[in-house]
């Protein structure tokens with residue numbers, strides 16, 4: 470089951486180097502850009518993709534304007550501070566920086582931001598019973614799901630797809646019959662391979678939850694390839710930016726403050742061989758600006774509602790319209806005391822099959838006694854909670870927390886949710902690969918004339934901050950090196 474090479478390692482060693490995507494020393498960027506100083510570039514979206522792109526272009530001497538619909542930078546990097554007491558905060562969007570996230574780590578280092586190691590799963594609560602992760606790893610306990618093996622939580626479906634995984638010898642040359650798996654869902658393949666219903670049910674709570682979809686929605690090829698590449702598991706080493714992830718987009722934004730226009734939602738993108746015109750709303754009025762080039766770094770959920778004239782190529786338009794995004798909600802709960810640290814607690818980071826899915830102590834870098842418990846709810850559970858009012862969501866959160874820690878009613882002080890599917894400038898979580906979407910990333914990343922594309926949806930490391938930054942750096946290089 471151990472992958473021979475991780476997709477990330479492969480990309481780093483292969484594609485990144487071959488396509489010149491590796492992080493380039495500032496000195497060489499400046500040299501290339503110097504001749505074209507003053508060329509006008511519009512960047513649409515001030516998430517990490519747009520910010521990193523604008524930052525690099527600005528350094529290279531281009532005349533950059535960033536148009537952002539919100540009144541803050543960071544997009545899906547969203548740290549809530551105000552709702553809580555005692556300087557507590559919570560990541561309501563992107564949270565973890567993996568040990569292999571070289572682009573995110575590179576810029577954290579450049580801006581002097583430290584990465585704090587995150588806690589790994591130490592508790593499990595499924596089918597109404599609590600288990601300690603250590604007991605699982607020591608093979609003392611087995612999950613109450615038919616067909617599972619001891620010693621691990623994630624990856625229980627591996628034995629049913631092993632022969633498919635073993636067919637992949639070279640990620641650049643995947644056999645045709647394996648590529649054909651993109652025509653069915655992960656659930657369909659598992660059923661076809663004789664996996665018990667329980668294995669599919671568990672997959673919904675393991676990797677499908679990470680992807681914010683369901684096993685019926687995810688491409689079978691994606692599930693198989695994930696095994697080849699070291700998919701997320703209970704052993705994945707993760708970190709968070711010490712003091713809050715919002716510091717990273719804020720640092721980028723500070724460097725290019727004069728180039729940023731907030732509260733300016735883009736409504737229309739016109740492009741031709743000679744230039745670009747972008748129309749946006751400013752102070753209630755439509756305004757247009759022209760440029761030599763443009764980078765679209767907004768989510769496809771919004772781009773598909775933006776006027777594009779003329780349309781991009783058929784295959785690009787197809788991907789823009791069809792790319793799948795999942796469902797995700799986070800709930801932050803303020804507790805008067807950190808009961809999860811106390812004797813007899815099920816754990817500090819608990820994997821559950823409840824509608825809250827992952828429930829964990831967030832405020833590990835802050836002193837008590839108060840603390841924040843966070844939940845990461847995705848897929849069908851997020852869709853279900855998303856239909857509820859804030860009050861009803863809090864009732865579910867509180868009741869679930871009480872199942873995990875019975876003293877919850879006495880110690881719960883407040884709770885707040887962020888449902889990304891109802892966010893007007895996102896309307897989804899992040900991209901995942903549905904059947905038929907295996908090659909979407911490559912198509913979405915391709916420039917079309919003077920228009921370039923960035924955003925997590927255009928990166929091999931999609932669905933991550935690292936992927937967003939990688940895409941921004943790649944798009945900046947496309948322009949710098951024209």
Ligand SMILES: Cc1cc2nc3c(=O)[nH]c(=O)nc-3n(C[C@H](O)[C@H](O)[C@H](O)COP(=O)(O)OP(=O)(O)OC[C@H]3O[C@@H](n4cnc5c(N)ncnc54)[C@H](O)[C@@H]3O)c2cc1C
Pocket residue numbers: 513514515516517518519536537538539542543544545546561562563564565566733734735736766767768771775797798799889894895897898899923924925926931932933934935936937
């Ligand atoms: C709940 C949640 C948890 C996550 N957890 C993790 C994690 O643990 N680790 C990790 O690495 N990643 C995680 N991610 C994913 C990560 O947040 C994203 O991959 C990344 O931040 C995307 O950056 P981006 O720049 O591509 O897009 P965005 O951050 O979405 O930025 C796009 C920007 O475009 C703007 N925009 C939209 N429409 C318009 C318009 N019409 N005109 C102008 N601007 C517009 C938006 O306001 C936004 O600021 C998580 C995401 C969510 C939602």
